[in-house]
Amino acid sequence: MSKKLILIAFVVSLGGFLFGFDAGIISGVMNYAGPEFNLSDIQSGWVVSSPSFAAMIAMIFSGRLSDVVGRKKILIVVAFLYAISALFSAYATSYEMLYIARMIGGLAFGAALVLAPTYIAEISTADNRGKLVSIQQLNIVLGFFAAFLSNYYFNKYNTSGDSFFTDENVWRWMLGVELIPAILYFIFLFFIPRSPRWLFTKFRNEEAKQVLVSVYGEVKAEQETNSILNSLEGTTTKSEDKVKLKDLFKPALRFVLIVGLIVGVLQQITGINAVYFYATSIFKQTGIGTDAAFASGILLSSITVIFTFVAMYLIDRMGRRPLLLIGTAGIAISLLLCAYGFKQATYQLTSQSITELQFEGADKLSAFTDKVYENDVDFKNDMKSALGNQIYSKNDGAILESATSINATLVLIGVLGFIACFAFSLGPVMWVLLSELFPNKYRGFAIGVIAFVNSFISWVVQLIFPWExxxxGNALTFFIFGAIACIGFFVMLKILPETKGKSxxxxxxxxxxx
Structure with a gap:
């Protein structure tokens, strides 16, 4: 595998880095922006999930649009939209401006998540395609890591008494720093070639051959050219260029469409983006405190990076099917472990713990002194009724830290186990599988349709997670995710094909x- 090919794949999938960065950043941002704008659960969910809503639109059209004008041109537009989103988000003066700015970013990552694996699959060969498409997921998790690290340091300097950062401006810096990688992505994209397989479908054969020769050399390029032309012969004509939605439901494509949809839905419905996008909030639920919650986000993203490398090492050795099945089983066990840990938790404020709470109005909690709560829902409702939503949201980390009695280690193991299993299975393998299942003629459009469904599920999960x-409560929410993962495992066990090592x-x- 040439260094040039790796570099091309890495550049193209930098859109994944920006998606991961945005997803990780928002988990810290909402700790400050939520109280500042006094957002309800649904409003908080909308700010977090609005990019996924916009991504649905981009996903359904970007694949088809790229089939017409090319993958590279759309990716350049994507990078520009990322930059605009970062800038407008940082300067948001209202709830409405914040979610609109984030929706612009959603258009970008919706298109990027479809086009990057499509492009990489089309420029790679059978023996390296799994690793190269997995670079997309690697960039996503590196984005998460960079975001959680960035959040940790911004939060640290904000709470250290540094007068430059305040609760009112620190979240703007968290969002604005995304502008730097967005500009770099925009510049780098001008130096990558067009997709050779796309060029062949547009009858630009000489240009396509030149791309393959520049990447693989004369001999391998000739082999790939013959294979692609044989596949396209008799199926691509000027009158057949436009693929319609009804074409995906042809009997010939029925099996691959069902497989793609099941894997695409399962990737999101098990709650991965709820955990990523609300990581800081979830860790605060264990009572470890706000600072420790930010630090735990770094641990979470580090585990993600490590196990994504595991996936890249194993995907072309073990294959797609074993990784998906083992990972999904691990996801189910980990989520049920989280549910069990939260189920055992109790909540109690003592007179001493109330005295130690350092915020205005904490004395209002004295009415609940020594009252023991068996579930988090009743406890948080009483806290909100006493303090009001805005004050509680701003100080929930300190309150939960004072009141919660829980085996936090058990929950942490469950969350990290979930992240690890996802990172070597459903995370990268889904995109590899989707880039392989569909014929050249349908690939861009088909991945766009499945990605639309994937993004819709992601949007719903993110939107309702704070409400859930x-x-x-924490226990039932994680139990639902775990039960869904169990069902998904048995469905995939029955239908999932293996595509390892095949052109x-x-x-x-x-x-x-x-």
Whole structure:
């Protein structure tokens, strides 16, 4: 595998880094922006999830649009939108301006998550495709790591008494720093070639061959050219360039569409983006305190990076099916462990702990002195009724730290186990599998449709997660995610194919019936 090919894949998937950075950053931002704008649970959920809502629009159109004008041109627009989103988010003066700015970023990462694996699959070969497409997921988790690290230091300097950072401006710096990688992404994209397989579908054969030669050399390029042209022969004509939604429901594509949809839904419905986007809030629920919650985010993202490397090492050795099955089983066990840990928690404020709370109005909690709560929902409702939503939201970390009796280690193991299992299975493998299942003619559009469904599920999960925590409680929320993962494991056990070591054209012959 040439260094040039790795570099191209890394540059193209920098959009994934920006997605991960945005997702990680918002978990810290909402600790400050939420109280500042006095947001309700649904409003907080909308600020967090609005990019995923916008991403649905981008995902359904970006694949098809890239089939017409090319992957590279759309990716350049994506980088520009990322930069605009970062700038406007940092200067948001209202709840409405904040979520609109984040929706602009959502258009960007919706398109990037579709086009990056599509482009990488189209420029790679069977023996290196798994690793190269996994670079997308690696960039996503590196983005998470950078975001949690950034959040930790911004929070640290804000709470250290440094007069430059305050609760009112620190979240703006958290969001604005995303502008730097967005500009770099925009510049780097001008130096990558067009997708060779896309060029062949547009009958620009000589240009496509030049790209393959520059990446692989004469001999390998000739082999890839023959394979691609044989696959396209008789299927791509000027009149057939436009793929319609109904084409995906042809009997020939039915099996691969079902597999793609199931894996695409399962990746999000198990709650991964709820954990990522609300990581700081989740860790605060264990009563470890706000500072420790920010620090735990770094540990979470570090585990993600490590196990993404594990996935990249194993995906072309073990195959897609074993990684997905083992990972999904681990996800189910980890989520149920979290549910058990939260179920055992109790909450009690003593007169001493109330005295130690350092915020105005803490004395109002004295009415609940020594009252023992068996679940977090009743406890938080009483705290909000006494303090009001805005004051409670601003100080929930300190209150939970004072009142919570829980095996925090058990919950931490469950969360980290979930993240680790996701990072070597559903995270990277889904995008690899989607980039392989569909024929050249349908690939961009089909991945866009499945990514739309994937993003819709992600949006719903993120939107209602704060509401679930407030109304269902931590234990039941994680139990639901765990139960869904169990069902998903048995469904995939029955239907999931293996695509390891096969060319895109060979996979088409085996899985797409005529």
């Amino acid at each position: 925590l407030s109304n269902f 895109l054209e060979q996979i088409e012959r085996e899985l797409v019936t005529n």
